[in-house]
Amino acid sequence: MTDIHLDSAKSRAADPVIAQLEQQILSGKLVNGAPLPAERDLMEDFGASRTVIREAIIALSNRGLIESKPRYRPIVRKPDYETVLNATGKIVQNLLTETGDVKNLYDSRVFIERGLVREAALTATKDNIADLKAAIAANEAAISNSVAFYETDVAFHGVLYRIPNNPIFPAIHMGYTAWLAPHWDKMLRSPERNELNFHAHEAILGAIMERDPDAAEAVLKSHLDAAWEHVRTTFTS
Amino acid sequence: MTDIHLDSAKSRAADPVIAQLEQQILSGKLVNGAPLPAERDLMEDFGASRTVIREAIIALSNRGLIESKPRYRPIVRKPDYETVLNATGKIVQNLLTETGDVKNLYDSRVFIERGLVREAALTATKDNIADLKAAIAANEAAISNSVAFYETDVAFHGVLYRIPNNPIFPAIHMGYTAWLAPHWDKMLRSPERNELNFHAHEAILGAIMERDPDAAEAVLKSHLDAAWEHVRTTFTS
């Protein structure tokens, strides 16, 4: 539904062009990574003016199907989850104007990760556990360096998103990281806080290893709630 | 990160225009719902050619900040979650070319809803329960009409997404509905299946009312797994 209304939408010369290019990209007729044909060639192919071709390229570019750097030949991109996230990013940013919106986004993250740690507690493999341990070790090693710690912190949570073996989740994680980061980096960091988070991660892993989803969820939740509280007080003070 | 590279991206006349219009929309200087100034006025305001103005409008339109129907004046849209979902829709569609992708998306839906029913079992209010009951009643009333039942089915799950009181979730629900629908409507429907689903919904509600998150999750999961299995067999047969 929605958008395939042929009724009200009479014309728009660029639409057929967009559709066909889109199809050619997805079908592989336009090879991924290869440059798009020159605009002047496309206008001959489609029998359209350069204006129209150009409009189509812009649209496809905004959808992530074409990567167009300023003065270079546009490059065909068969989209993956990351591409989509990237293209979606600018759109989502517009939503995060009020702190309420950021809170909603953060809450959804907490919701997701609660599910993730439950899942982890139930199904984590030896490899998953090993990954988590490695990530936590990296946490510990970076406690004294807040910038580095942030990286390892993100990485730890990233491991959680990879456990379900569904590429959508890592993409979501990238989204959260990128979208929340701007509202995050005002947060005060300190070795003390880093150590706190490190221990929280340890506790989460512990619950996962004991195959206790309720405990894992509880620890994760209090961990993330504390983080938010920290940010919130930073905002309002 | 990503995209604010001032390094490689030399110029692009439309970018400042996009940025300023974006800011004016978000700040409310350009009133939500009001028509955008005429292109010829904008080119005077920004001292840019119509080409550039037009490019900016297209870009903003693709981002959902402007709603431009074919021959009408573009309308300013201060984006809400729904707008974002709409704008994201076309992008996401490109990912769902293979059934594996659809499966991934569906799995993520199951993941989310498992969390939702747990949440419901723990925190659902009287009103939530009432909404669920009403939705289920609508299910029952529509059992004989598969088209109508589908609507009420979606509506039932929609109630779950509203329980956390976070506008992001209903938006996600809309996304799932819209994105999965095309791959869904090939599914065979029948009053028998409708009745099955109706009973599953009843069971979910039952578990929620008994405040038993594990049971609620289990019932929900088997409900959705069965639905997928049904679709899958339809595909491969």
Added chain:
DNA sequence: ATCTTAGTTTGGTCCTACCAAAAATGGAGA
């Protein structure tokens, strides 16, 4: 084979022009 350089392609931007549909206008009729 590598570097330099002259020539060609190509995207970015501006401009002019025209059309058809929308919106604004204004007047006729109730």
Added chain:
DNA sequence: TCTCCATTTTTGGTAGGACCAAACTAAGAT
């Protein structure tokens, strides 16, 4: 005074041409 219809004006959509500077190519020099 209000409604409705016809006319004018505005406005978005598309076409085509022109020019520039940067990117690309190919030929020639080292």
